[in-house]
Amino acid sequence: MTRFDIDLGLAKPRAESRVVVAMSGGVDSSTVAALVVESGYQAIGMTLQLYDHGAAIGKKGACCAGQDIHDARRIADRLGFPHYVLDYEARFRRDVIEDFADAYARGETPIPCIRCNERVKFRDLLETARSLGADALVTGHYARRIEGADGPELHRAVDAARDQSYFLFATTRAQLDFLRFPLGGLSKAEVRAEAARLSLGVAEKPDSQDICFVPNGSYASLVGRLKPGAAEPGAIVDLAGRVLGRHDGTINFTIGQRRGIGVAAPEPLFVVRIEPEAHRVVVGPRAALMARRIELRAANWLGALPGEGRAVTARLRSTHPGVGARIERVDATGATIRLDEAEPATAPGQACVLYDGLHLLGGGWIARMAPEAVEAIPGIEPAVAVEAASA
């Protein structure tokens, strides 16, 4: 018996609705595929071949397809719906991996998952689904798509600990129109229970943690390989420019980082600035990190442009719970956000995503986070973060 009926809200009867399910081979997308089938839709599974798994884990001669593609295919076999593997290696390399390495090399801490959603899943895969005559593209993201008065809205998932809406801020309205996220209303425990009930065989599969194309977590070695210049050693300096130590490359550091700096000091030191051209890492006390004003670039708004002065909740990292803020200035492509309370600065390249309660209004890439002049700490250089190169 179906415990969770999935209603995708499509115009056609379910049996006539062709639905593409993006299947990674993990527990979430496998379960969503099974639930879509159980709920009576015509499912088509698609798995993206994004990178050479063997090369990524540094193992020569491994099959080009990882275990995940095999798992996704077996789920489709068992449930009896067609499944295809799309070769997106070239575009993933171009649009996600190289972008990631470029951003790292210029001192940012990028989020490739947002790029992948924006440029691969919701652009190319979605276009493929439309071309195949599909009525919707379903993914296993934990986010809610709710029909509002002015069209579909994106909301945080019911399971706050699992919410992935932050990673979806760059979704356009046209994309959201075609997308469905049935897991947004379920908790992870419920999803695992459903996977077990459906005997999917992936119920106990561990969650993916790292960035998928860097399975061992060694970003520095990947960036070093793609951008050889980025791994040059340099100096670690304090806010006054005094050399405190040496490092093996700015790519090993991110703003706000405290551990692993390798410099002994009476008070804890944080990375407050990265200067890739000078190969310098600037460290300072926590106070030097605190910032209130955020400049956003390449903003995306899912509904109408939010008004200036509007009170919002701002999330500054995927794991950030969100803090009160006000929109000082906004236009279609950018915004200035003022936080109610100062926060430790987030690295450029991360996203600042704005919510009204659970409702995701939009967001942008953090170009710059700065303290306000009036609150500058005496004796400390005010500029905290790097200017991000505009992209």
Place this chain on the structure above:
Amino acid sequence: MNAAYLDYNATAPVKPEVAAAVARALDLVGNPSSVHSYGRAARKAVEDARERVAALTGATPAEVVFTASATEANNLVLAGAGRTRRIVTAIEHPAVLKTAQSLPGETVVLPVDGDGVVALEALEAALKNSTTPTLVALMLANNETGAVQPVAEATRLAHDHGALIYCDAVQAPGRLAFSLATLGVDYLCLSAHKFAGPKGVGALIVRDGAPLKSVVIGGGQERGRRAGTENVPGIVGFGEAAWLAPQDLANAPRLARLRDRLESRLLEIEPRLHVFSAKAPRLPNTSCLTMPGVQSEMQVMALDLAGVAVSAGSACSSGKVEPSHVLRASGVPDAVSGCAIRVSLGWATREEDIETFLAAWRALYAGLTNRWRSGISSAL
């Protein structure tokens, strides 16, 4: 929904007579190497099949070595012919190309012309170029385009220069008349499932006197050339398929008419489409053609969802579609070859299958061009 299977170059449906012969062979208890009556019965079945496979190629039964696949036969000859220099063409199947390149020694890869046919001048130059004992590998007909290669001419060149020559004839039985004698090659491989036999059985034909060192070592089966208990049901099915293959040859003109009609009808719909190797001698059952602006992978998926089975490029084990090395070698830009699919017909193909294909192709293309016109999608 109408369904049409048009992927015979990947594998052909088993004929009912073959299925019956395989089923009977499953009841044979004995091991062909055993002395007792059970063993003798199994051995008789294998040897009867060997005679039929030999007859298909004009070889003697002693020249037939059964293997588990044509790929295994390729590996066996490339590693076992005792030649450290190999000349292969750029359009060989990966089972030849990758195997040759993985072996110690030198591998020369020959170019092909714009119709996907090997350039004999290049072969001659490569043969003249070295005194190292050489093995030439040239397929009889290409699996993707159907382009038939000048194997007899290549044999003369190879033998004039003291080289051995090997022919991958996997796509030929039932589609092209050929024999070991007319081709003159030293080695030739076959695969049962390409002409209505079971999957998992192939053969290497080794001309009497041609050197061959075994790769799979063990018992003395296949005269010491390929150890391992024989796949009796598979071999019996192979023999049956070989016996029936001449029927297909008689049917080949009908397939050529169906194939040609398919191409001309598509060209009426879209005159800009490419048909590859159209100017070369081609297998009667094969058409490799483009749907302009539509990625191969999209075509294969959309046609599959419409019940029509075709393929694109060479599918890797993951199922992802890679650009065709055959079309690339023929000088086709990736942007064009990326829109190619292969349609291949066979013994059970009916006129309705062609109509089903045409209807599905037309519907897909019309749907996509409408989308482009309405500006929803700029390009695929």
